[in-house]
Amino acid sequence: MKFGLIANVKRQGAEEAIKFFIDWSAKSGNELFVCDHLKGKFDDSLNYCARKDFVHKVDILVSMGGDGTMLSSARAVGSAGTPILGINLGSLGFLTQLTPQQLLPALDSIVQKEFSVERRMLLKVEANGIETVESPYALNDIVIDNGPISRLIDIRLAVNEEEIVTYKADGLIISTPTGSTAYSLAAGGPIMHPKMEAMIASPISSFSLNTRPMIFSPDDTLEISVENEPHQAQITIDGQVTLPIKNSYKVTIKKADFHTQFIIFPESSFYQVLRNKLHWGYTPYGK
Helix, strand or coil, rough: CCEEEEECCCCEEEEHHHHHHHHHHHCCCEEEEEEEEHHHEECCCCCEEEEHHHHHHEEEEEEEHHHHHHHHHHHHHHHHHHEEEEEEEECCCCCCEECCHHHHHHHHHHHHCCCEEEEEEEEEEECCCCHHCCCCCCEEEEEEEEECCCCCCEEEEEEEEEEEEEEECCCEECCCCCCHHHHHHHCCCCCCCCCCCCCCEEEECCCCCCCCCCECHHHCCCEEEEEECCCCEEEEECCCCCEECCCCCEEEEEEEEEEEEEEEEEECHHHHHHHHHHCCCCCCCCC
């Protein structure tokens, strides 16, 4: 089997986990391709590979780091649908559900084809200037806000060309169910099971008590425009890719026509992660 590796070497325990994976692949006879940003940090004889080439070379992509590394890995495989195994290195890691201690049994199970794949919906954004973005897709969320300027902006939201609301707020988050436990949750949005398909619109610090998060069908098309003169707002995709938008720009967000696939195991269900990492349902006085 052919494995790929993307990793954040700045995380605690990263080098040990990467070296273990390299040794395992050599001993087990499985081929390993390592992202070229790790070149110079490990053996020069390894098969190094550019992110954009993983889709042509690997059956499984292993992502070691935090949720940011997982989001980056999802962009790397794009529409190819290459299954991704997330290994969490020392942070909350809501997307990277397994620990380095669980890496060996996970790899052995994958080789034996004893695993499940969970499809996750993505969002696609269209806007003026978006053609400069390598991947206009979001696994977690798309955020429209005022960037570094701390002031309210007016954000008009229409659905399928029907005007719904104009938010006076710090910004607006359009989230997937996967992203419902990220920025959207911090802004008061609902938690949704990541296997669901929907779009969540959550205003950030809305000036009005009459505006609350809304859930839309995955078949809807959301249209957003910003009234923010004379300042310039911005779009941020998955917290990692940013581009400016002006008043004349219209932003269109809809469901992507492909999915990201996560490798999951029964011992790390979504609800277990909720309980273990967000302490969901726990009370200050115990049970």
